[in-house]
Amino acid sequence: MILVTGGAGFIGANFVLDWLSASSEAVLNVDKLTYAGNLGTLKSLRSNPKHIFARADVCDRTVMDALLSQHQPRAILHFAAESHVDRSIHGPAEFVQTNVVGTFTLLEAALAYWKALPVADQAAFRFLHVSTDEVFGSLSPDDAPFSETTPYAPNSPYSATKAASDHLVRAYLHTYGLPVVTTNCSNNYGPYQFPEKLIPLVIGNALSGKPLPVYGDGRNIRDWLYVGDHCAAIREVLAHGRLGETYNVGGWNEKTNLDVVHAVCDLLDRLKAKPAGSYRDQITYVADRPGHDRRYAIDARKLERELGWKPAETFETGIEKTVQWYLDNQEWVDEVASGEYRKWVEANYALRASTLSTQ
Incomplete structure (x- = not known):
């Protein structure tokens, strides 16, 4: 058995579904079921x-100890995290609690559990x-793109708390020997992504006739990775990754936010055309996010060189699969779009639109 934290969230749930479709090994799925679970x-x-x-909450040491003792997993895959940059700007305390305290608590539980294992099980x-x-x-x-040796320089409360969690994980290897x-x-991006993120937000707003909000000039660049490719990479790292190593996982798809929004609009024009005009007509520029990083890019050559992994999807194939999935699964989208989510999105983007109009 493996233990997956955050297995009802976007990436974690995709991993659990992917794992159980291809493996007979059981999954203990631990999730707090916050708004994104x-x-x-x-x-x-x-x-x-x-x-x-x-x-369960990864911050609850007693519960985590009990789950490890009862189910005896051979591995822990830690996906659980608060992950939306805008939410971290509005409420950083939750990010410190989940991403830093939660990772620390899970490491403490894992260390105690690992120390009590037989020697052969410890090695595995x-x-x-x-x-x-x-x-x-x-x-x-x-x-040059980020490599595994690029110095850390987080610029948002979200990325700062993830950096802290990375350092804690590294420390538990070097100080205590925990095999990490x-x-x-x-x-x-891909199926089941919570609709506060760019691609599902654009799809949902486009189909509802709402503005498609683009931060600043829309030229911020990201490397886009289809979630199914990410799941495949994690399986490889779990099976064959070297102890204590870090591996960058990227899609080799650098796109501006505006490029992504245009791609989604063009696919919707083809797959679910409006009676008149294009979905591009709904694009609206809003005030930029504070401290918005200009460009991310991943050098994933180490993962390909050592483990033979590379993405199966191009951005073009992955984004078409994604748009089609959302069109085919409107019931899931409607269930996820709770009152809390709608209230947050409306407040976040209404504030930005208002800020932009006064500039």
Whole structure:
């Protein structure tokens, strides 16, 4: 059995679904079910005895100790995190609690559990920490992509708390010997992504006839990674990654935010055309995010060189699969779009639009 934290969130749920479709090994799925955790994503696993769900907070040491003792996993894959930069700007305390305190608590529980294992099981055990490229800060247009040796320079409360969690994971290897490995991924997209993130937000607003908000001039660059490719990379790192190493996971798809919005609009024009005009007509520029990093780019050659992984999807194939999935799964979108989510989105983007209009 493996233990997955945050397995009802976007990347974690995709990983759990992917794992159980290809493996007979059971998953203990631990998720607090905050606003971004959605059991509806895991609906297809309700009758699967290999999927064991526990609603729990990684900050709760007593519960984590009990789960480890009861289920005896051979690995912990730590996806659980607060992950939205805008939310971290409005409320950083939650990010410190989940990303820093939660990772610390889980490491403490994992260390105690690992120390009590038989020697052979200790050697086979892994703690795989899933992190982000945002810990490296921002790149200039001509800078080389982030490598595994790029110095950390986080610029938002979100990325700062993820950087702190990365350092804690590293420290537990070097101080206590806990067998850890870390991945730092670029921007994920694909099915089941919570609709506060750019791509599902644009799809949802476009279909509802609402403005498509683009921060600043829309020229901020991200490296886009299809979530299915990310899941495949994590499986490889878990199976064959070297102890104590970090691996960057990227899609080799640098796109501006405006490029992404245009791509989504053009696909919707083809797949679900409006009676008149283009979805591009709904694009609206809003005030930029404070401290908005200009460019991220991932150099994923180490992962390809050592483990043979490279993304299967181009941005063009991945984004078409993603748009089509959202068109085919409107019921899931409607269930996720709770009153809390709508209230937050309206407040966030209304404030930015208002700020822009006064400049």
